[in-house]
Amino acid sequence: MTDSLVLAKQTLLEPGGLSESDLDRVLGRLAHPAIDYADMYFQYARHESWVLEEGRVKNGSHSIEQGVGVRVNSGEKTGFSYSDELQLAALTEAADVAGAIAQSGRSEAVLVPCRDTVPVSPLYAGIDPVISLEDAAKVALLERVEAEARRQDPRIKEVIASLSGVHEVVMVVRSDGRLVSDVRPLVRLNVTVIAEHEGRREQGSAGGGGRWDYRYFSDELALGYAREAVRQALVNLDAVDAPAGTMTVVLGPGWPGVLLHEAIGHGLEGDFNRKGTSAFSGRIGERVADPQCTVVDNGTLANRRGSLTVDDEGTPTQNNVLIENGILKTYMQDTLNARLTGTPPTGNGRRESYAHLPMPRMTNTYMLAGKYAPEEILQSVDKGLYAVNFGGGQVDITSGKFVFSASEAYLIENGKVTRPVRGATLIGNGPDVLTRVSMVGNDLELDTGVGTCGKEGQAVPVGVGQPTLLVNELTVGGVQV
């Protein structure tokens, strides 16, 4: 048995007196000719956060959530119920309620063997970040970050710094006999500053994290976030109105990969494509990007925020090539959509918690490096926008229209980066935006570990990345006509 399985049983089964044979019996109740698949998702999550503002850590919070979700699939139908009590009576009831989707009458209980699967080597240590640092040291870290930000420039008027950690233990018990566990640490440090000068105020924000414990935040890294937030705020103090209209846009490396997440990623999720509701439906094998573009969704990168050793259905994650040299290769699948479309699961079945249904979701989505030096790309542009930092984005997967909002951008004039411009939303059409990429940089970067993706009300941590990209004709939503 792996360490994570021992811990999972101790955390999730033993306190409520559940045994593996109890799990077999519950699965047995669900065994019915009309049922294609069923699973139980046990979860314990402990979350804490500390927030500093006005120079002081004024409050912190701590929460524990635990429960089990039972899901039953019959054809395209899904029945789902959950309980926050990890006990046999509650689990049995949840199973009966979820199982009603396919069962008109109760069939004879069939025992389903419940076995340990071949262990997958974990992509992160099975640690509890919350206890990796004394509380006093967490407070001291935030205070050092605050001091570093204020030290940079007298125009910094407010500093808000936050530190959060999650310790999560999950176990998936499936009707096909698979039993998988995972222990998932996640930490994050964030800094937001407000700079004020001559009555004008602007903010800057930076941060990072991943599947580590708090010791990941060395002073070098943590104080670097503070300096970066200050730099952004000061740049924005000088920003002029952004231009409005369609123009050449150069996107910086790293976090601007949110472009790929919105424009391409969501549209390639298996549920939308099975249902034919995505602008990418039925387009496997077609050209959807310039031949320089290869885009992957890779859940197997060690310690990344978007990575998982196994997804929330117990499938090991993979490095899935979504677009290869411009050609659409594959959709991202969970077990339900894989089964219904006769394709293999890709390790993308994810859920926010035991109280939510899994669905195809991204992990770390990024474009591989190309051949151009970033300077070469900028020099090739007569007039355009250079966008290096972004807030969030959104997409309408049916029409394909997507947006993402720049929080740090500059004008490019005659191949040179000139004045900073105020934040603006960029809008484009997912299925053709990558066909208008004309240069791909050799400077692939992944983001620092800050992404959270929302879909149907469920939030999951994700990563993005890309090299510098030149996109011909992207619409910039500034105010300067």
Place this chain on the structure above:
Amino acid sequence: MTQAPVLRDSSKVDLRELAGDALALARSSGASEAEVAVDESDGFSATVRLGEVETVEHNRDKSLAVTVFFGQRSGSASTSDFSRTALEDTVQAACSIARYTAEDPCAGLADPDLLAKEFPDLDLYAPWQLELGQAIEMATMCEQMARDEDSRIVNSEGATVSTHSGREVYANSLGFVGDARGSRHTVSCVVLGKQDGNMQRDYWYTTARHAEDLEPAGRIGRLAAQRAVRRLGGRRIATRQSPVIFEAPVATSLLGHLVGALRGASLYRHASFLLDQLDEQVFSPGIRIHEQPRLPRGAGSTAYDNEGVQTRDRDLVSDGILRGYVLDSYSGRKLQTKSTGNAGGVHNLTLESGRMDLDALLREMGSGLLVTELIGHGVNTVTGDYSRGAAGFWVEEGQIQYPVEEITIAGNLKDMYKRIAHVGSDLDARGNLRTGSVLIDGITIAGS
């Protein structure tokens, strides 16, 4: 399969007793003050897609959140486990955090004289005696009406019928105990239209505290279908300045941005574009924005806020002048004033309607853009800079000409609020932010 299994009685735990236990534990751990919120809710939703049941989801949630104060240090913790052990651990976790937090002179419970003393029945709780089979039938009919509405409706994300109800107890060490029940029922439908290879999706929904206040499910389906097909063949328009009408369902977001800028935390952090604007002209003259926390059956109705502070009717903006902020006890003290009863947010905030319906607004605008969908998060609360993706319709001589997509609209909220020319009579009162359609002059549209 349409027989709903009976869920166990969820009210087996006495929430008041639990809240009392948590406060007692906090006191015995040495906390000078404490507050606790305990809630419990249950319900289900059924989704029918292309005439077949797709998902049946049963929900039952509970949580307990406690904040303790040791003088002016505080800590918070929450749990979904109501066992004695978990309760003890949770209170201990909060106390342990409070040991490391800093003294904060503004920390503490609400001022005792602001706590609610009367608890009128706001008629917010009406569980729907809905069998799963009936829910499925209703969702099926809703989606069928959508698919029958227009031959271009070729696909669907389904129709969903859901019902949820719950109870929340808030108590604090000043002796305040609030005990409120509420319910919410919803029918929604999402369908796709297709024409000449172009696909568009849209939706409609109805939601209410009482099932009898829901619009007919068939009407929801038909409206969803009409909204999807009218977007087919959308095109881009050239970059320009233009008047814009925000259709009521998207105009509510303008109120959301206002609340974001008037929140106490945005103000004391100097992170608001409406800093120091009290008693100043913030909207065009004639604009009134008011809060009605005790509206019977209202989506955001409550007799007291998340700290027990009594809610009351008030004008946030009258004749375009900013009359108040959105404060809880902490931010009230930070700003040297008092809580406005808004711990947890505003309660039924309404931008008062004028006399013109949407057609009249379109005629008033003449040429311009009717925005029916906004995407993205391009709103900066610190500066007021506004830039969002939009879709809608181009209007000439007061008549809708053709659908428009893949454009952005941009401006600064400070100017946009002052340029609101008219608020339509087509009030969207489904949610906590309520407004009719809003006509604003001089917005930048970025397109081709």
